[in-house]
Amino acid sequence: MKQLIIGTRGSSLALNQANEVKERIISNFDIKVEIKVVKTEGDIDLKTPSRKILDKGFYTSEIEQLLNDSKIDLAVHSMKDLPLKLKSQFEISAVMKRRSPMDILITNRFSKLKDFPLNSTIGVGSLRRRLQLKLIRPDFQIVDVRGNIETRIDKMYKYNWHGLIIAKAALERLNLKEKFIDFNIKQMIPASCQGIVAVESLKNRSELKSITSKINHPQTYLNGLIEREIALILEGGCKIPVGCYADVNNDKVNLYAYIATDSGEKFIIETESGLLEDKKEIIISLIKKMNNKGLQETLNDRK
Template sequence: MKKIIIGSRGSLLALWQANHIAQRLRDECDLEVEIKIVKTKGDKILDTPLAKIGGKGLFTKELEELLLSGEIDLAVHSLKDVPVEFPEGLSLVAITRRADVRDCFVSEKYPNLEKLPLGARVGTTSLRRTMQIKMIRPDLDTQSLRGNVQTRLQRLKDGDFDAIILALAGIKRLGIEGELKYAKPLEIQEMIPAMGQGALGIECRSDSEFWEILSGLNDEETRIFCESEREFVRCLEGGCQVPIGVHASLNTHQKLSLIAKVGLPDGSEVLSEEMEGEIENHLQIAQSLAQRMIDRGAKELLQRAEKMAFI
């Protein structure tokens, strides 16, 4: 029996994801699997907002170094954390069927965003979430909240925040819905997710002996949706830490629908666009939507957003 080594971050959620893929490889491919835990830069620096740390691949760089050196055979990532460009010799071999893509409002005292008192403190790591929260409630005090899901929930319970925003997929994967006093999913139209949110990305060397086996983990519909979202971000030259929301889905006419928001973290200026087309043209749709936004000043807006993040 062949042995394959998975690289993973060490949080409970990351390990759930790695173990999920490990079990599929054991069951479907008859492989022996080992999981190697790796600390990334994004895991080590917890006292600084992600946007201020700078650079790409905050949660992937160390794993990619181990892939290139041959110490691990694949890395399992939350796809929303994966940059759109890869180091030479590495690529995504599979994108798994994605879970619920929505963000989730979580609070100990308040049932939803609308019921928060004036000036309430909302914790989030994301400029994308901050932008869209401010569009709904400009009065709210959005503050940086780093750490794994358990750390964030503990800070909420300790009273550091009136509410926090988490990815619903992570809450469901950890099976902690029943432990939360108030947890209200935010509908996609009011809080557009990050590119690839809810999906897992499997990264490996382009010449990997396991490439064919790993490609069997791919979910074709999810791949098309996530490729569309990632292509849109690539065209805007945006990274994982900029205020871009983008989501692809099939509409009632079985056409690909792509919606996006780009703006400033304080929600004072936001561009919104949507486009639909035949699913086989998913990359062209993403490129056209991005160009429409670029024509409206999206790149300049993102440059200003990046400067705001460093104030």
């Protein structure tokens, strides 16, 4: 194989991610790599509030179509944007080393959450973030924000918001010099696979497997598999505010999970930990704990 075509969205963040994959490939193989920019529904529809976006393929379907038609060889996505159930012909064949999985609050005014005045205005791009923020500061006035990272930050300054919540990984990747406050895992459980760049390919493209296996980061791949498995169980076939994170350290794993109804009136936060080799049993135990707190009722309220 002499040339590969990578499909990606056209934002600066998406191109940064695609270029990381490209660099990993050309540093290991004598292959020419081209990046093809693809517009997705999520790039065209900038009016629908993020909390009303029900299609998990909102940012990926058009890229997957080109992959299916062999117009591109590999698709690069933010892993959290991928449907939890891929179509049977596709697979996640590699991931890049994970950046921070956590959320941050960008602000140039304050250094601590408690310093924000009553009823501060905060830009938020997902229902999961919105509801967890309300648990910390119920008084905050939340504004829905869409668009790429730079656009969101510009809106914060333009409309004089007190702050903006984004993924820390995005700030790291784009090397943006904004001041921010970190959320810890007890304050805000991130989206499944946040901070992970995924490489998607057709299962039957066996000639690509030597490439994708070489560029894959095994530790991150394991993190992603665990989190996608938990998210698939929690979402229960419907779009609902869910967060989960698998913190793997050597031979141990700590799991964190969050689920809520759209209103946030009902929510469950749970943790479980144990040996990594027992990850299946730990996931089962986590879900059992959540069931004991009313997981099924929470899911039923959303359907």
